[in-house]
Amino acid sequence: MEPAVPALDEVWFTRCPVPTATGIAADRGTLAAEFAADGIAVRSFQDNRGGTNDERHFTHAHPALFREGGNVPALWARSRGGATRLIGLTWIEERQSIVVRAGSSISDPAHLRGLRLAVPRHDLSIDFWRAMALRGLSGALGIAGLTLADAVPVDIPAGGPGQWETELRALADGRVDAVYVKGAVAVEAAARHGLVTGIDLDGYTDPRTRINNGTPRPVTVAQSLLDEHPDIVDRFLAVLIDSADWAATNPDGVSRILATETGSGPAGVAGAYQQHGTLHLNLSPERLDLLADQERFLRSHGFLPSAVDVAAWADHEPLRRAHELVARRSLEN
Structure with missing residues (x-):
């Protein structure tokens, strides 16, 4: 039995x-x-x-x-x-993009060559935030036939409240040149820091450029x-x-x-999930x-x-x- x-x-x-x-x-x-x-x-x-x-x-x-x-x-x-x-x-699709400072000339994946790219580091059993950043940056670079080795990844120890806040502050302060973000909260957070989209990954037809955590x-x-x-x-x-x-x-x-x-809020949802x-x-x-x-x-x-x-x-x-x-x-x- x-x-x-x-x-x-x-x-x-x-x-x-x-x-x-x-x-x-x-x-x-x-x-x-x-x-x-x-x-x-x-x-x-x-x-x-x-x-x-x-x-x-x-x-x-x-x-x-x-x-x-x-x-x-x-x-x-x-x-x-x-x-x-x-x-x-x-x-x-969750509005994946590379954000830059207002007035930046970064508008194409090829422009990322040699630039300082934020890579957060969190104290987690599995640092999915870091994985997301590396994959998103890799996807953007790959559009131009580049790899992470063609840029300068910069470790950003993450801490404090708010998603994306540490990386976005580093960008606003001039410590890095670009940050990968995705989703509704990121849309609102970037706007609070006066940052803008330099490269819209959703604008590229090949879904492999947007393979990531989600x-x-x-x-x-x-x-x-x-x-x-x-x-x-x-x-x-x-x-x-x-x-x-x-x-x-x-x-x-x-x-x-x-x-x-x-x-x-409504602006974040509309901006990320239209x-x-x-x-x-x-x-x-x-x-x-x-x-x-x-x-x-x-x-x-x-x-x-x-x-x-x-x-x-x-x-x-x-x-x-x-x-x-x-x-x-x-x-x-």
């Missing part, structure tokens, strides 16, 4: 303060509603005061956890032997939850599919939720290839202790089953 599967009375999720289908579902209450009749509580690190300061947001060390967030911590956790599976990827953004799940309760994983993903469908036709509602999720794309998940060969590119970059810069086989990490079945579940429910209704 096979051992009984442990009863499940709660599931947990965590997400980054960025556009996510999980954040949409949390705001609308659809995740809680999905499992209420089963007596399964749906809990979030963000609602449990720990938020993204809870180390498990990075390590994924929880047996009943879903995570939708940056790929740097997700790949790092997997490379350390974390028992997770990749069950979806999104690609959301592009593509993974949804991962604890292997134990997938093994013991695959139906729960399918239903969770079905809610995210519904959330992405809702988001596609409710731009005003999405803007309101993004302001709450990102902690920015053409954000879709929150729909997939595991297409193209997105998996983009994530594999990110894995190679992170490993080459020492962020990953061992290699991650992205193709082997991905499990396509839960998302396939979730789409079938959504289709069945649609017919029933």
Whole structure:
């Protein structure tokens, strides 16, 4: 006789303060509603005061956890032997740019040659901020056929409140010549410092120039939850599919939720996510290839202790089953 599967009375999720289908579902209450009749509580690190300061947001060390967030911590956790599976990827444009001082002549990636580029250093188990800066600067330089070796990366010890503030102050003070930023908070922070966009990475058609922590953004799940309760994983993903469908036709509602999720105002949301794309998940060969590119970059810069086989990490079945579940429910209704 096979051992009984442990009863499940709660599931947990965590997400980054960025556009996510999980954040949409949390705001609308659809995740809680999905499992209420089963007596399964749906809990979030963000609602449990720990938020993204809870180390498990990075390590994924929880047996009943879903995570939708940056790929740097997700790949790092997997490379350390974390028992997770990749069950979806999104690609959301988040206003990635290289900002400079007002009046600067920097307006083309080729202009970055020989310049001082800010690279923050945070005291974190996995310094995703540093990884983001290096990848963003590398992407910008690559447009002109350059590499990080063609510029002068400048370490900026980060500290104090506010995202991007340390790097942006260094730029405003003239200690560096350019800073990579992304997202709504960065739009507002750069404006406060009187800084302007020198290079708009969103203006280049090749998505590889914008591969970074959130592009593509993974949804991962604890292997134990997938093994013991695959139906729960399918239903969770079905809610995210519904959330992405809702988001596609409710731009005003999405803007309101993004302001709450990102902690920015209307100007930041409008500036960062006017053409954000879709929150729909997939595991297409193209997105998996983009994530594999990110894995190679992170490993080459020492962020990953061992290699991650992205193709082997991905499990396509839960998302396939979730789409079938959504289709069945649609017919029933």
